[in-house]
Amino acid sequence: MFKYLPHTKEDIEAMLKTIGVDSIEALYQDVPKSLKHHDLSLPSSHSELELYEHFQALANDIDVLKPVIGMGAYDHYTPSIIRHIIERQEFLTSYTPYQPEISQGTLQYIFEFQSMISQLTGMEIANASLYDGATATAEAMFMICAIRKKQRILVSNTINPNIISVLKTYAHYKGITIDLLDHHEGVSSLEALKAHFTDEHAGLIVQSPNVFGLIEDYAGFKDVLEEKQGLFVINQDPSTLAHLKTPSAWGADVAVGEAQSLGLPLQFGGPYIGYLASKKAYVRKMPGRICGMTKDSEGKRAFVLTFQAREQHIRRDKANSNICSNQSLLALFVTIYLATMGKKGLYEAAQLSMDAAYTLHDRLLELPIFEPVFSGQPFFKEFTLKSTLPVNMVQEALEAHGYLGPYDLHEMGLGDGSWVSFAMTEKRTEEDVETIIKALEALV
């Protein structure tokens, strides 16, 4: 007997009798003998106490460092209530709301999630979420290619190289060609766009704040794109959207991004959550699930998955995307985060992150170790500097004080080996800044 398996000897005998066989083995009589496998070479069953001991042993081989980097994963604070609510079994253990009568809880928070993403991005319709920001951007690429029936897109090279790398993979297999748009002083450039956007392109994909942490200015972009019927996709960190001009205000047709920065634990890279929102006119080419409001047979307000005719279970090999789930529990996480923070809290957390980042930035530049890389556009909570010392020397000095950073941008093929990236959040204090500066002063 094992705790997850409730069958007693008597149960088994009675059940076999009903079935009309004399052993459970007989239920595998249809499996060719040559295929039957014996003895898994796996660890033995662990009790709960042994599991804790085992995890403690693993944890002894881990040093948790305080990040002063981001690069797509930001160390924001998670309000206590979120974990408690999302671990309610009604949310945690249910599946896709196929039976809406007993899934109104899931459907309602998806509706609230879509509403909040629409509020942040200014877009008309958001889906129920996607795997992560990078794959959401790839889905946006499929979407605009399908809308324009073109197999070529322009992608700004100020997008995080990991996202570009995912775009390239998805594009390669689907037969889409990606052209890269060069930056000017670290931001996507209108002049380059004018020179390189052609009739063959379905659209343009950009990111703001971009891989260097810089806030991009898209004034004039929409006009250039519209002239050639190009669609505009903006990838944006949603935690910046209490401050910054929305994708909709810049004229975006599709807004996407990674919503990990809305309080999700770092968890070594996942699970995170991608969002995707667009103009209503493009809903039939949107990937993923969409929840809508309706009525039941007695006229009561209720929620249901809608526009399902787009999806793979109906369209099969005619579908534009193979997505069949969403990061639902993380959508709930983000919804509770945004409800807790509200319009002011989201603004304040981002402001504190930005204030900490600008303070660190200015203090670092007072050291003879760092120099600016770009001039012009402001950054948000992440910034790029040039280090005159070997990057690993700087990293080791900070690690000795328990910090992770700065990130060596050369690892992503950016810069000349001297470019480094720092990021701050509301979790980093004045004391953190002092410790970092002192640790680096010792190198001078």
Add this chain to the structure above:
Amino acid sequence: MSYYDTLIFDLSTHARKGYTLPKRTFKRQALPTHLLREDCPGLPEVSEVEVVRHYTNVSMKNFGIETGMYPLGSCTMKYNPKINQDLANLPSFSALHPYQPTRTVQGMLKLLDDLQSYLSEISGLARYTLNSYAGAHGELIGLMIMKRYFESRGEHHRVNIIVPDAAHGTNPASAVVAGFKVIEVPSEKDGSVSVEVLKGVVDENLAGIMLTNPNTLGMFEKDILNVAELIHDHGGLLYYDGANLNPILGKVRPGDMGFDIMHINLHKTFSTPHGGGGPGSGPVGVAEHLVPFLPKPLIKKVDNTYHIERDNETTLGQISHFYGNVGVAMKAYTYILSNGKEHLPEVAKFAVLNANYVKESLKDLFELPVEGVCKHEFVFNGLKDKSTGVTTLDVAKRLLDFGVHPPTIYFPLLYKEALMIEPVETESKQTLDRFIEVMRVIAKEAKETPEVVKGAPHNTIVKRLDEALAARQPVVKYTDIPK
């Protein structure tokens, strides 16, 4: 369950707040106004108590595995152990940034690498990646591996992927997204694929076939070795959809059946919570000759040290920002250690025992198109007595009144009234007996008072929904609601 008709936005009151933040002395930074939004996002302003009470009330409109039996076919809705959750939440793991130097995260990498090895042992395939986020994502990555393999051999003409008509819709959709052409083949009456039918579609353009075994009807594909031989003889590869792995855990291995690539749904077989639709995890495993094509980055062990290989010449490319849903992988790892080699094979056996028990106990009243032992699930073609006019949808909705989550309905597409039941191993005989009793009551009602079944559900917090209205007059966000 109780009805609650308030949205978080309805609770919003100006100047109320649910957060606290520290006071810092940093200089307050201002950005240039042309980069700023002019309005304020319409997020709710609510107190902490209001948030907690609101979402508690929202949760009470949901049915979970701990509410009652959840025999949703093809979804393996087994109990989700609490210990999995507690261990995945340990701060030593959950607070880790994905770019920590590998020497500082050896314990984390060891866990992930060991999980990859355990999945290899369980499935008989050489190596796994945990980067794929879900079953459908796993399919896509698996097919990209196939594509990359043929590209590496210069066999660009191999574009045909064979998919049985009984397959899950993601199979053909994934194949197209990976740049393949779908060749759909009819299934036999028992959901199996016939070697004779396959012989008619394999040619020099064959890339591979996507199958699951046991198949969508829960029947073991007896001819699998012949199918594998035929596909391999024609230069193709076999992809195994791991959705139905539960009943063969420790009994039969897809690698031994001849499959070259597969994904495993950790949220099915390995008990990680479905979370209302995600996050799942769909690790992809491959046979030795396909290892070079696995996606990057790749976690691997070299001389007792764990590394993250960021790039290599032959990889199919990158398909996730980091290393997949690590938090989910940790839960599956815990589940494997909890069960251990002693109990994992029992999981399979009891899943199969439960399914056959329910099938045999109901087949006098529900139409069983395929006789014989099934594996973890089986499909009824609705009620045996078709004269009542009661459909599978009606039966499903009536089950709601009895506090049972309905089985999967109208899938697979092989039968008009498909009702796909997967009772899972964590259910006791008592629970199964109650389910059987409820199903028999419904069958009786269908004869005697069919209007009761057709009008179901009667006891749920909302009744049948007007799905057409939702598509006709889309209301997809709070501000769309007519005032």
